[in-house]
Amino acid sequence: MPQIRHLLPQLYCFSVVARHRSFTQAAEELSISQSAVSYQIKKLEDQLGYTLLLREPRKPIQLTSKGETLLHRCEEIYARLDNTIEEISGSTLSGELSLTSDICFGTDVVAPALPFIQQRYPKLDMRLNLTEAFIHLDDSGIDLAIRSRTDDPELEYEFLCSTRMLLVASRQYIKSHSPIKKLTDFYQHQILCTGDDDYDWLTLTNQVSDLDWHRLNKRMRINSIQALNQAVVADAGIAYVASYTVAQQLDDNVLVSLLESQLPEQRINYYLAWPSRNRSNPKISAFSQQLHHYIAQSDLNLFLNPAQ
Structure with missing residues (x-):
């Protein structure tokens, strides 16, 4: 078994693939080719000696039980590292982030996650709008939505949970x-x-x-x-x-x-959705990461794999 420091690049690549459930989206985030992502994952699995991801044609990537465990640990470690770096540099996110969700998911999942996220980003002003009405993000002034469908071509989506x-x-x-x-x-x-x-x-x-x-x-x-x-x-x-x-x-x-x-x-799958203009919004990236962390450690019977 190689020492952990020799696996750090592959582990981060794995965490990005696992978060997106997609080699293509991971390659876009990492600014490398899809074949390079695939190589990093294969190298990690070979070094560890077990399978982390299950791949089937035209289906979302699935995590094995060991992959789920490793992803949780990686996210915990990255969160602690981010906190440490922010403490050292004295920098943190600030400003407003507005988001919308249906009433049920917003009440039971998103609202309880907000204090968890605010501990990490105390200067972030979060505005949560709960409604069953469909809100068009392009003209609403809302930055981010949680949706159970991915049929709006004007939005970008990231799998959250099922x-x-x-x-x-x-x-x-x-x-x-x-x-x-x-x-x-x-x-x-x-x-x-x-x-x-x-x-x-x-x-x-x-x-x-x-x-x-x-x-x-x-x-x-x-x-x-x-x-x-x-x-x-x-x-x-x-x-x-x-x-x-x-x-x-x-x-x-x-x-x-x-x-x-x-x-x-x-x-039922749930996704984070945002207009393409918000693709590089650091507040959305930070919120997404922390909401994933919260769900991963919660007892809400939510799955980190999408439904087939």
Whole structure:
């Protein structure tokens, strides 16, 4: 095993590739060729003796379990080095950074991350706008958005994290109602949703032939994910939600996940998005790095690999 100082260039190259999940984007950031990036990763894997990245044609790069662990450690080390350099030089980022997110992800993930980021950049003035309305970044004055789609050609995107969708109910609800052993048992239960056009439930029922959306008992519709989750905790019925929104309740055994082995895995990717004019904005780069750090060390059931 070579000494760590001999691996530093390859480790940094690996961390950039892992952050972007792309050799092409890593090559652009590092200002080297894609073949040079590939060579650095192969050299690192050969020196370590194990695989860090899984590559398949026309699919995002995936990290192995060892790759995930190494990425977390690298990001922690780079953050400490950045802090040390800033302390020595006395320099830090300042000014305003405005960003927008949907209400649910912004409330549960981004807002709790802001104090973590402010510890690193105390002079950075962050403005978070939570809304379900679509905001055009080009004419809004907002620097950065968190999106679950990448279909706007005028924006540049960086993968942030992904989350699993889960069917959940409270432990007390399960005890006091008829058993749930198969998908068709849901017809005997109360379904909680955001409305008749609930996108996540519609996606699930379109994928699973045993579930007919129109036959499900949907007598409780709540147009707020946070409020809907509170109703689940209060034993109101079964909900289909992103795992990060109920991570604490699952850990505390207040809620249980239902029939995971009988369901197709549905995951949602989240991306940082910005107009191309902001490509070189150091505040965006710094915010992105620190938000990645926060998510990597959180207990929110968020994945650092994109869904396929």
